Amino acid sequence: MAFRLDLEDDIQLAIINIGRDSFDGHIYGKDEEDSIIDNKTSLRLIQTCPNSNARAGELVTPHGIVATPVFLPVGSQATVKAVTPDDLKELGITMVMANTYHLYLRPGIAVIEKMGGLHQFMAWDRAIITDSGGYQIFSLARLRKLSDEGVTFRSHIDGSQHLITPELAIQFQESLGADIIMVLDECPSHTDTLERVEKAMDRTHQWAERCRGVQTHGDQALFAIVQGGLFPELRRKSASFLVSLGFSGYAIGGLSLGESKALTQAIVEETVALLPENRPRHLMGVGSPEDIVESVARGIDMFDSALPTQIARKGALFTRQGRHNILRSAYSQREDPFDPDCACYTCRNFSAAYLHHLFKCKELLAYRLATIHNLHFMNSLMKAIRDAITGGTFSSFRDSFLASYQPTNDEVRLVQKKKWLDAQNRSDTIQD
Numbered sequence: 001m002a003f004r005l006d007l008e009d010d011i012q013l014a015i016i017n018i019g020r021d022s023f024d025g026h027i028y029g030k031d032e033e034d035s036i037i038d039n040k041t042s043l044r045l046i047q048t049c050p051n052s053n054a055r056a057g058e059l060v061t062p063h064g065i066v067a068t069p070v071f072l073p074v075g076s077q078a079t080v081k082a083v084t085p086d087d088l089k090e091l092g093i094t095m096v097m098a099n100t101y102h103l104y105l106r107p108g109i110a111v112i113e114k115m116g117g118l119h120q121f122m123a124w125d126r127a128i129i130t131d132s133g134g135y136q137i138f139s140l141a142r143l144r145k146l147s148d149e150g151v152t153f154r155s156h157i158d159g160s161q162h163l164i165t166p167e168l169a170i171q172f173q174e175s176l177g178a179d180i181i182m183v184l185d186e187c188p189s190h191t192d193t194l195e196r197v198e199k200a201m202d203r204t205h206q207w208a209e210r211c212r213g214v215q216t217h218g219d220q221a222l223f224a225i226v227q228g229g230l231f232p233e234l235r236r237k238s239a240s241f242l243v244s245l246g247f248s249g250y251a252i253g254g255l256s257l258g259e260s261k262a263l264t265q266a267i268v269e270e271t272v273a274l275l276p277e278n279r280p281r282h283l284m285g286v287g288s289p290e291d292i293v294e295s296v297a298r299g300i301d302m303f304d305s306a307l308p309t310q311i312a313r314k315g316a317l318f319t320r321q322g323r324h325n326i327l328r329s330a331y332s333q334r335e336d337p338f339d340p341d342c343a344c345y346t347c348r349n350f351s352a353a354y355l356h357h358l359f360k361c362k363e364l365l366a367y368r369l370a371t372i373h374n375l376h377f378m379n380s381l382m383k384a385i386r387d388a389i390t391g392g393t394f395s396s397f398r399d400s401f402l403a404s405y406q407p408t409n410d411e412v413r414l415v416q417k418k419k420w421l422d423a424q425n426r427s428d429t430i431q432d
């Protein structure tokens with residue numbers, strides 16, 4: 001049974017739990033409503049997992065209800081690469097993430113506004129969240145020049161010069177019209193010194209305050225982004241400061257950028273402890289199955305990452321046992337589907353040999369079929385997580401999932417990640 005607060009609210013997160021006798025977690029009542037900061041997002045926390053910080057809920061947006069914890073496919077350029085909105089709906093996707101930096105440079109915010117906004121432009125009538133573009137400016141753009149006013153940068157596409165301020169980041173996102181928008185933040189490198197990271201954090205805080213001050217569209221929820229690098233004391237400071245300002249939701253940025261998984265989780269834990277329970281929590285850029293399970297256990301509600309769709313286009317497909325590459329010769333004559341246990345369109349209709357053949361020939365259908373499989377895997381994983389939380393079995397689900405899922409070797413992963421980040425800094429091509 002789902003409980004929701006004030007239906008006139010545009011976006012709210014209601015934590016639900018389907019009747020479970022053994023539950024002994026918290027029960028929150030009317031008093032907690034006093035802590036609601038504004039009327040855009042509200043969270044009614046009914047129950048949480050008694051053995052971890054995992055929680056199941058519902059995000060109610062102007063474009064439908066999003067069950068949480070949720071994984072958001074990334075569609076930086078107003079498209080989740082290789083699939084149609086109908087494919088996404090068929091997969092059960094309820095929300096996608098688009099990117100203001102990419103859309104600002106191409107086709108331009110004014111074009112999308114003229115077309116009736118982002119939902120209409122990309123023919124997607126379900127929920128959308130837009131990232132402000134802070135991360136992309138710091139990782140993709142050239143010759144960045146930072147000041148308290150904003151960031152001046154050269155486009156990675158044509159070298160043209162641009163200035164984005166916190167005020168403009170909000171104005172652009174209001175024109176795009178996503179259901180959830182984000183503050184402009186400064187995202188330091190994970191190798192930066194404490195002094196450097198602290199300075200970026202302070203600037204992120206000032207910018208968050210300015211973003212909040214200029215927001216005019218009451219039907220959009222504004223999320224703050226907690227920064228502070230890999231320094232627990234800075235993360236605590238950042239979370240406390242942003243919570244004191246009061247936002248509709250809180251994202252954790254600047255993680256999974258080359259540090260170890262253990263460190264990522266330690267920082268998540270440190271940060272979540274200071275975030276209000278009645279607000280959605282979004283862990284940015286984390287999309288590997290094992291990281292999602294571990295982060296849900298630490299209280300995260302929302303994830304976005306290009307990983308599942310990006311690796312799909314390279315032939316790397318998820319299974320409950322880990323990731324396998326369809327290009328391996330072992331698949332060249334396999335009559336069975338890639339994953340006989342998978343119920344996705346690809347596995348229901350095609351042999352592994354056929355998918356292997358498409359990839360070998362670089363046929364365009366390969367990318368669509370592989371993307372469908374990986375997104376189906378992610379959505380099924382999130383549903384299994386939600387069912388486990390509401391069914392009171394999340395702890396055993398987590399143990400059995402992690403026991404059978406073989407993650408990519410951490411050393412190999414870090415080398416791959418570094419290569420990818422370096423390539424992004426060099427490349428003229430867009431990678432999202």
Ligand SMILES: [Zn+2]
Binds near residue numbers: 339
């Ligand atoms: Zn499949």
